[in-house]
Amino acid sequence: MTGPLEQLRAIILDAANVTVTVGNDAQGFPITLHLQDALDAGGATNHFAAAYLNAKFGFYSLPFNVPGGDTISNENELISHLYAYSIMNGPLTDSMMGYDGGTSFYEPDSIDNTCD
Numbered sequence: 001m002t003g004p005l006e007q008l009r010a011i012i013l014d015a016a017n018v019t020v021t022v023g024n025d026a027q028g029f030p031i032t033l034h035l036q037d038a039l040d041a042g043g044a045t046n047h048f049a050a051a052y053l054n055a056k057f058g059f060y061s062l063p064f065n066v067p068g069g070d071t072i073s074n075e076n077e078l079i080s081h082l083y084a085y086s087i088m089n090g091p092l093t094d095s096m097m098g099y100d101g102g103t104s105f106y107e108p109d110s111i112d113n114t115c116d
Contacts, residue, residue, distance in 0.1 A: 015056055020076060022048065022083035033079070047092040052079045 002010075016036040023031045038049035054060055055075035063073040072078050086092055 012053070015053060016049065018052075020048075020052060020079055022079055023087070031083070044086065044091045048079050048082060051075075051082055055079075 013036070016039055019032050019034045021030045022033050025031055033045060033048055035049040035052055038045035051060075052075045055062055055078045060078065062075075062078070063071050065071050066081065070081070072081055082092060
């Protein structure tokens with residue numbers, strides 16, 4: 001029998017065992033990200049995976065509107081939006097994503113004004 005902590009870990013690992021299409025390359029081919037691989041790799045891709053999981057588990061208030069009228073309704077749209085932002089503006093940072101380097105989280109204020 002597994003305890004609650006093991007059950008929670010299994011839920012998170014199952015949620016991370018997903019491949020998400022984040023955009024398309026210049027030739028129109030899909031660019032995908034396997035969330036568990038991204039979490040294991042760290043760096044910039046870790047932010048995409050973390051944002052996806054945070055949205056999936058309700059840590060971001062979805063839906064929300066971005067300037068220009070687009071609405072981010074779910075974790076897939078969020079990660080695609082963040083990917084486009086990073087292509088246009090450079091890598092995502094901890095502070096942009098609402099992480100303070102510890103265990104605290106605050107609602108990011110940069111993800112809702114990214115791709116105008």
